[in-house]
Amino acid sequence: xxxxxxxxxxxxxxxxxxxxEGLAEFLGITAQAVSGWECDRSLPDIAQLPLLANIFxxxxxxxxxxxxxxxxxxxxxxxxxxxxxxxxxxxxxxxRLLRKGLLDYPNSYKIMALLADYLYMAGQFDEALALNQxxxxxxxxxxxxxxVTSNLCSLYDHLGQKQKAIETxxxxxxxxxxxxxxxxxxxxxLTEFYxxxxxxxxSDALYQAGQLAFCRDDSGKEIYTPDExxxxxxxxxxxxxxxxxxxxxxxxxxxxxxANRQSARLxxxxxxxxxxxxxxxxxxxxxxKFLHYPEDAAQTSLLFRGVKYGGWVKNTxxxxxxxxxxxxxxxxxxxxxxxxxxxxxxxxxxxxxKR
Numbered sequence: 001x002x003x004x005x006x007x008x009x010x011x012x013x014x015x016x017x018x019x020x021e022g023l024a025e026f027l028g029i030t031a032q033a034v035s036g037w038e039c040d041r042s043l044p045d046i047a048q049l050p051l052l053a054n055i056f057x058x059x060x061x062x063x064x065x066x067x068x069x070x071x072x073x074x075x076x077x078x079x080x081x082x083x084x085x086x087x088x089x090x091x092x093x094x095x096r097l098l099r100k101g102l103l104d105y106p107n108s109y110k111i112m113a114l115l116a117d118y119l120y121m122a123g124q125f126d127e128a129l130a131l132n133q134x135x136x137x138x139x140x141x142x143x144x145x146x147x148v149t150s151n152l153c154s155l156y157d158h159l160g161q162k163q164k165a166i167e168t169x170x171x172x173x174x175x176x177x178x179x180x181x182x183x184x185x186x187x188x189x190l191t192e193f194y195x196x197x198x199x200x201x202x203s204d205a206l207y208q209a210g211q212l213a214f215c216r217d218d219s220g221k222e223i224y225t226p227d228e229x230x231x232x233x234x235x236x237x238x239x240x241x242x243x244x245x246x247x248x249x250x251x252x253x254x255x256x257x258x259a260n261r262q263s264a265r266l267x268x269x270x271x272x273x274x275x276x277x278x279x280x281x282x283x284x285x286x287x288x289k290f291l292h293y294p295e296d297a298a299q300t301s302l303l304f305r306g307v308k309y310g311g312w313v314k315n316t317x318x319x320x321x322x323x324x325x326x327x328x329x330x331x332x333x334x335x336x337x338x339x340x341x342x343x344x345x346x347x348x349x350x351x352x353x354k355r
Contacts, residue, residue, distance in 0.1 A: 008063050203255070281348050
């Protein structure tokens with residue numbers, strides 16, 4: 001899509017949180033003149049283009065709309081390549097790619113935000129903090145700001161600045177982007193929006209429920225008894241079964257696998273052989289479902305029909321193979337010695353070993 005000079009000036013001005021009055025003052029003209037540019041009623045004088053480029057920190061080509069689409073495409077490709085590189089286990093290389101990208105596009109808040117995230121995970125906290133703070137000070141894109149706010153909360157918390165983390169979290173708007181979009185989308189787009197968000201919300205709630213089962217109080221004691229933990233995990237798996245009635249677990253098979261894995265441990269601690277074997281078999285079968293679902297798999301169950309989710313996992317085979325190996329190691333733990341001689345156990349190992 002081609003944008004006008006006025007639209008480019010308006011976008012750049014907003015990205016840098018400059019008012020029309022402020023820009024006019026920088027240029028020594030009236031705010032009405034700036035408004036005229038942005039409404040495409042008039043054009044800036046050619047002598048003003050270098051001044052505008054200097055104020056916005058871009059080239060005159062960007063103001064003129066030359067290669068703006070290519071610039072954004074290049075930035076998106078840099079971020080995509082960095083994510084793939086990091087997912088393959090080469091975080092330092094991903095950081096190097098993003099640093100180079102930032103040299104080419106020094107005002108790209110997308111690159112800054114992703115670089116800050118990887119620096120944080122690599123333990124380079126000071127630089128991550130500085131980049132995140134720069135984005136928050138300068139960027140007006142709601143999506144990027146929300147992502148960076150979340151990252152800042154984690155970073156402050158890691159640095160022991162819990163109150164600062166809470167204060168940062170409280171700056172997030174109560175009305176989220178999704179709350180706005182549901183009133184803006186219509187027809188097929190609205191249907192897709194509801195399906196995707198319903199799947200996101202359910203999966204997030206069920207993941208949190210699984211985590212809740214093993215929460216501890218301030219003294220370190222688990223909140224729930226082992227029987228209550230088993231009951232919560234059973235509810236989680238039952239709800240997945242209801243929601244995904246076609247058996248199209250795909251990406252979400254890993255969460256049912258995890259619930260059965262934890263349940264097997266709890267049943268083993270109780271000495272319940274039959275339920276231990278049942279959960280271990282489910283663990284093995286669901287890990288295989290996760291390993292083998294197609295990259296472009298679309299949900300077929302009623303609520304989520306047509307939604308494609310989690311295809312990126314198929315680009316990171318090491319992560320999937322790691323699950324298989326971890327489960328094989330898990331089966332070798334002494335806690336399962338009391339069922340190891342049962343013929344069902346050998347079948348479970350066989351299922352789990354498949355690649």
